Amino acid sequence: MRPVKFGIPVLVGLAATIFSGIGAAHHSFAMFDDSKEIVLTGVVKEFQWTNPHTFVQLEVKGPDGTVVEWSIEGSSPNGLARIGWKRTSIKAGDQLAVTINPLRSGEHGGNFVQAKFPDGRILTRRAGEAPAAGAPQ
Amino acid sequence: MSTHHSRVGTLRSIVGVAGCALALGIGSLVASDAGAAAAPPNWTGIWTRVGSLNFDPTIPGNKNEDFPYNVKYKEFYDRIIAAEAKGLAINDKSADCQPPGIVRMMAMVYPMEILQTPGQVTIIAEWEGQIRRIFTDGRPHPQDPDPTYNGHSIGRWEGETLLVDTVGILGEGIINDHGAPLGEQVHVTEKWWAEGADTLKNEITVESPDALLRPIKAVKTFKRRNDIQIMEYVCTQNNRNQTNAEGVTGIELKKR
Numbered sequence: 001m002r003p004v005k006f007g008i009p010v011l012v013g014l015a016a017t018i019f020s021g022i023g024a025a026h027h028s029f030a031m032f033d034d035s036k037e038i039v040l041t042g043v044v045k046e047f048q049w050t051n052p053h054t055f056v057q058l059e060v061k062g063p064d065g066t067v068v069e070w071s072i073e074g075s076s077p078n079g080l081a082r083i084g085w086k087r088t089s090i091k092a093g094d095q096l097a098v099t100i101n102p103l104r105s106g107e108h109g110g111n112f113v114q115a116k117f118p119d120g121r122i123l124t125r126r127a128g129e130a131p132a133a134g135a136p137q
Numbered sequence: 138m139s140t141h142h143s144r145v146g147t148l149r150s151i152v153g154v155a156g157c158a159l160a161l162g163i164g165s166l167v168a169s170d171a172g173a174a175a176a177p178p179n180w181t182g183i184w185t186r187v188g189s190l191n192f193d194p195t196i197p198g199n200k201n202e203d204f205p206y207n208v209k210y211k212e213f214y215d216r217i218i219a220a221e222a223k224g225l226a227i228n229d230k231s232a233d234c235q236p237p238g239i240v241r242m243m244a245m246v247y248p249m250e251i252l253q254t255p256g257q258v259t260i261i262a263e264w265e266g267q268i269r270r271i272f273t274d275g276r277p278h279p280q281d282p283d284p285t286y287n288g289h290s291i292g293r294w295e296g297e298t299l300l301v302d303t304v305g306i307l308g309e310g311i312i313n314d315h316g317a318p319l320g321e322q323v324h325v326t327e328k329w330w331a332e333g334a335d336t337l338k339n340e341i342t343v344e345s346p347d348a349l350l351r352p353i354k355a356v357k358t359f360k361r362r363n364d365i366q367i368m369e370y371v372c373t374q375n376n377r378n379q380t381n382a383e384g385v386t387g388i389e390l391k392k393r
Contacts, residue, residue, distance in 0.1 A: 026231050026232065026234070026246075026264070026265070026372055026376075026378070027226065027229055027231060027232035027378045027386045028221065028226030028229050028232070028314060028315065028316065028386055030220075030221045030222075030224050030225060030226045030386070031224050031225075031226065031386065031387070031388060032224075033224070034199075048375055050374045050375035051369075051370050051371055051372060051374045051375065052234070052370075052372045052374070052375075052376055052378070053375075053377065053378070055375075055377065057391055059393070067393065068393070069391055069392055069393045071377075071388065071389070071390045071391050073377070073378075073388060076247075076370065077368070078247050078263060078264075078368045078370055079247070081368065082365065103388065104223075104224035105224070107388075107390055108390060108392075109388050109390050
């Protein structure tokens, strides 16, 4: 029943260690495992451009055809607008490969690291950040 | 540092008094006292923090800070750290959109706007839309003030340094975004000064005798950013991170 594999677990090491905590805003990010990154490929159901956090609701189809909705938490519009995001940066229906730090609980949620569009455009969570290791190139 | 500042302050006083006398005539110089003639520096504008969200911003955000807690609070803090290591944030009321309180607020998650008006310095923190009013008109603290999240602040200029004293701070606050407890009898003093035109420093000292064996102190640095604007931030707009019955910060997942 559980999806076999939605992404490639990647060891990220030092970069994540140095920067972890910077994205923390209105609550602790302890629930997310920032030592792990997985990549989810799916279709955006909804993009919530709201405080205290943005959310990408991503529908991901597993190998058996089952579709699971993931809740991917991002920084606030305040943080993201200052690095160039807009409320229209992600739209319902967009095809995305989203890199996340998954929930430690194993539930279908995570912390947004970056999103890649089919045309190669990449949205990152911090200004000037290099694309995540392990992301589809 | 303070010697340097007081020298600069004295120099400014002399220049200020001389300028005042030239502009307004000798009558106004006689009428005003020398202290009032030294105009305070103008910090009105938008400022962003440098460093992490810890109490001491030079300590990386993913590190837990050491505080000189007494036995009771050390036990509580150890539990908080142990839970955090397992992915459970247990002492973080801001997850429920409660205001962060003065100490955590001053880490300045998002930019702050400083407004200087006669008799008052106002700090508007974008994060949680929090406001501090620092009265510089010479009024004292109220007798036995009702505790509030940001307390009651009075300040005075000493040359180009602003000294601020804050009392009446609500208990059960936290020191940093790891949930380090603040205690119940909190007194905060701050020394603010500028280094050049675009850097502001705040040396903040926290006394909390029922929790801390001795005061803690840190210097926070802010950079002027008048190219950006303060944005609205309403935490209750779409908060999907409420704490559960055990006080653990969660995430509201949506299912098809």
